[in-house]
Amino acid sequence: MAYPDDSSKSAQLFARARSVLPGGGSRSSTLISPYPLYASEAHGKYLTDVDGNRYLDFNNNMTSLIHGHAHPRIVGAVGYQVRRGSGYTFMNEAEIQLAELLCARVQGFEQIRFTNSGTEAVMNAVKAARAFTGRADIAKCENAYHGTFDAVEVSLGVTATDAALGDPPSVAGSRGTPAGVVESVKVIAWNDTATSKRILDQHRGELAAIIIDPAFRRIEPEAAFIDMLGDYCRETGTLLIADEVISFRVGYTGSQGEYDIPADLTALGKIIGGGFPVGAVAGRRDVMSVFDGTREAEGHVRHAGTFNGNPVTMAAGFAAMDMMTPAAFAHINDLGARFRAGINEVFALTNVQGRARGHHSLFAIDIDDVDLMASHVDSAAACDGLARYLLNHGYAMAPGLGGAVSTIMEASDVAPFCETLLAGIRSIKGEA
Ligand SMILES: Cc1ncc(COP(=O)(O)O)c(C=O)c1O
Numbered sequence: 001m002a003y004p005d006d007s008s009k010s011a012q013l014f015a016r017a018r019s020v021l022p023g024g025g026s027r028s029s030t031l032i033s034p035y036p037l038y039a040s041e042a043h044g045k046y047l048t049d050v051d052g053n054r055y056l057d058f059n060n061n062m063t064s065l066i067h068g069h070a071h072p073r074i075v076g077a078v079g080y081q082v083r084r085g086s087g088y089t090f091m092n093e094a095e096i097q098l099a100e101l102l103c104a105r106v107q108g109f110e111q112i113r114f115t116n117s118g119t120e121a122v123m124n125a126v127k128a129a130r131a132f133t134g135r136a137d138i139a140k141c142e143n144a145y146h147g148t149f150d151a152v153e154v155s156l157g158v159t160a161t162d163a164a165l166g167d168p169p170s171v172a173g174s175r176g177t178p179a180g181v182v183e184s185v186k187v188i189a190w191n192d193t194a195t196s197k198r199i200l201d202q203h204r205g206e207l208a209a210i211i212i213d214p215a216f217r218r219i220e221p222e223a224a225f226i227d228m229l230g231d232y233c234r235e236t237g238t239l240l241i242a243d244e245v246i247s248f249r250v251g252y253t254g255s256q257g258e259y260d261i262p263a264d265l266t267a268l269g270k271i272i273g274g275g276f277p278v279g280a281v282a283g284r285r286d287v288m289s290v291f292d293g294t295r296e297a298e299g300h301v302r303h304a305g306t307f308n309g310n311p312v313t314m315a316a317g318f319a320a321m322d323m324m325t326p327a328a329f330a331h332i333n334d335l336g337a338r339f340r341a342g343i344n345e346v347f348a349l350t351n352v353q354g355r356a357r358g359h360h361s362l363f364a365i366d367i368d369d370v371d372l373m374a375s376h377v378d379s380a381a382a383c384d385g386l387a388r389y390l391l392n393h394g395y396a397m398a399p400g401l402g403g404a405v406s407t408i409m410e411a412s413d414v415a416p417f418c419e420t421l422l423a424g425i426r427s428i429k430g431e432a
Helices: 011-019 072-082 093-105 118-133 179-183 193-201 221-236 254-258 284-289 293-298 309-325 326-349 381-390 411-428
Strands: 039-043 046-049 052-055 111-115 137-139 185-188 206-213 239-243 265-269 278-284 356-359 363-368 400-405
Touching: 046 206, 046 239, 072 309, 093 111, 093 309, 111 118, 111 284, 118 137, 118 206, 118 239, 118 265, 118 278, 118 284, 118 293, 137 193, 179 185, 185 193, 206 221, 206 309, 239 254, 278 284, 326 356, 326 411, 363 381, 381 411
Parallel strands: 137 185, 137 206, 206 239, 239 265
Antiparallel strands: 039 046, 046 052, 111 278, 265 278, 356 363, 363 400
16 A cells, blocks of 8 residues: 555546536535545445555544444345345334333433434534523533534634633634524533633523533543533523534443433434434433423424334444343443554653543544654644554555454454554654
8 A cells, every 4th residue: 555646546536526526526524635536335344445455444434433333233134135125205113112222221311312423413402491481592612523504613723822822712613604593602611610610600591401412532521510500500490412423432321321421312323223314303202302292392303304213224233232232232342442552662761751531442642743853844744644654554544544453353453553554754854
């Protein structure tokens, strides 16, 4: 593999794609410069591109494939369902089965509604919170990603505000966001309890919900921050929405079990669909009842969707989540710790300032400035260079040099990765 290569099939497909797809595709997150790679097939922990290069896949479709690619039990469940029809305007039992599994695991999940993406899950959680509280405004953390719709994109991709210089402003995340939407979103700072409390106190009685991502930047929530949010929500009748689209993979009862997050509503996605498009809103029965279409006369929140709770996703999700036993979570979390320890050992062997960030089955590699004497490489260029080196040596990482461990990875995957990482760091320093 020698990326980039203008003569590769991936480069040619991208050139072809650009005439019919703006930016070459339907998903900004798959773009890498100068061209994205095109997949040909994937099995277990490996992904192969159209040029025949094979990668150990740490991205796992943005953390969603917790059992890796094409797991036989999931393929079997999906095949069984597809042969019986892929969607109906009759209800299906598979939806009840996945709902029962999830509600049995997490104390705060009294009821659940399925959607087709994490974005839709967050959107519907916000709608439910507004309907339940009769308030319009919400609060979110600066730079927290909650999917692609205008309210939760506020203050995304901005330079982090230095708390000493002021409070984080509400800034439109997309061109064309109505000013009223921007104003309706108050911005707080992850794990900064004092600043966030001061901002929230200015809006007592005005907020429908506060939304947090417990895996934000792969930095674990601090107990004082969570306690403050819980107290504030109780005192002011605000709903706490845990966006567990990614963080649900931290354990059998999600992040809310792990960190005692008193979520009223939870947005889910990724792993609960077994690799198929999915999302869900789960939470308190009284709040979830806003979706109850049998109570139309009382005024409910409309939640239709051609593919909501479709039986293929439900079957795949049930198979995937049924295999996520406490032992399976322990396995991936142990592996995550081994990768992080290995990465830190690699940095200790070089004079490059860097470290592993992350928790549970998630890791990310942080590089500070690389030894300037040797290479004049700043941290952003070093990260890009390292990502490319790893790609060219058989490792597909998530953006920001991130990794999500899957159940079919093993302890024996750690050492080869760390050796490649060491060689990669030496290479970008010009030592190789
Ligand atoms: C925390 C969080 N919320 C919401 C989303 C949106 O989910 P989806 O991509 O399924 O729309 C993501 C996706 O990465 C996410 O990480």
